Amino acid sequence: ETGVTQTPRHLVMGMTNKKSLKCEQHLGHNAMYWYKQSAKKPLELMFVYNFKEQTENNSVPSRFSPECPNSSHLFLHLHTLQPEDSALYLCASSQEPPRGGGETQYFGPGTRLLVL
Amino acid sequence: SQQGEEDPQALSIQEGENATMNCSYKTSINNLQWYRQNSGRGLVHLILIRSNEREKHSGRLRVTLDTSKKSSSLLITASRAADTASYFCATEGGGSQGNLIFGKGTKLSVKP
Numbered sequence: 001e002t003g004v005t006q007t008p009r010h011l012v013m014g015m016t017n018k019k020s021l022k023c024e025q026h027l028g029h030n031a032m033y034w035y036k037q038s039a040k041k042p043l044e045l046m047f048v049y050n051f052k053e054q055t056e057n058n059s060v061p062s063r064f065s066p067e068c069p070n071s072s073h074l075f076l077h078l079h080t081l082q083p084e085d086s087a088l089y090l091c092a093s094s095q096e097p098p099r100g101g102g103e104t105q106y107f108g109p110g111t112r113l114l115v116l
Numbered sequence: 117s118q119q120g121e122e123d124p125q126a127l128s129i130q131e132g133e134n135a136t137m138n139c140s141y142k143t144s145i146n147n148l149q150w151y152r153q154n155s156g157r158g159l160v161h162l163i164l165i166r167s168n169e170r171e172k173h174s175g176r177l178r179v180t181l182d183t184s185k186k187s188s189s190l191l192i193t194a195s196r197a198a199d200t201a202s203y204f205c206a207t208e209g210g211g212s213q214g215n216l217i218f219g220k221g222t223k224l225s226v227k228p
Contacts, residue, residue: 040220041220045216092158098208101146105159107159108158112156
C-alpha cells in the first residue's frame with residue numbers, strides 16, 4: 001500500500017498479557033511515529049523518533065514502551081493494558097522530523113487492538 | 117491547542133455531487149494538510165497548503181485556507197462512491213512544535 005507495514009493487523013489481549021506491535025517502513029525515512037486512534041476522538045500522537053532517538057513522548061503511560069532499533073523499524077511494547085487502551089494504533093513515517101516545514105507523513109494500515 | 121475541528125462530522129451525498137468539508141483551528145500555523153482514511157485503515161496524505169497560500173488544487177480536490185479566520189475547506193468535485201472515507205485536517209505549527217495535530221474528521225458517504 002504505502003510503504004509502511006504493521007503487524008499484527010488485529011490483536012486481542014488480556015490485561016495481564018505482554019505483546020508487541022511492529023512497524024516497518026521501506027521508504028528510507030528518518031522519522032517514525034506512533035499514533036492512537038480511538039472512536040470519536042482525534043488522532044493522538046504518542047511517540048516520535050528521529051534517527052532512532054525519541055524526540056517526543058506525549059505523556060503516554062509507561063505501560064506503552066516504544067523501541068526504535070534503527071530508522072526502519074519501530075516497536076510498541078504493551079504490558080498490563082487497560083480496556084480503555086483498545087484502539088487502532090497507527091504507525092507513520094516521514095522523510096524528516098516535524099519542524100514546521102510541511103513534512104508529509106505516510107501511515108501504515110494500523111493494528112486494531114482489543115484489551116479484554 | 118491548535119487542534120483542527122472539522123465540520124460537518126458526517127456528510128452523505130449522491131455520486132456526482134460536490135462535497136465540501138471545513139476545518140477550523142485555534143493558533144497560528146505553518147501549514148495545513150488534509151488526509152483521507154478508509155474505514156479501519158491508515159491515513160493517506162491528500163494535499164498540503166502553506167500559510168502563505170490561499171488556494172490549491174490537485175485533481176478533483178480544491179483546498180482553501182483563510183488564516184484570518186483560521187479555517188480551511190476541502191472541496192471534492194464530481195464525487196464518486198470510491199471517495200467514501202473519513203477526511204481529516206492536520207495543522208502544523210512553527211519552530212520546534214512542528215508535530216501534526218489532527219481533528220476528529222468528517223465521515224463522507226457517497227451513494228452510487
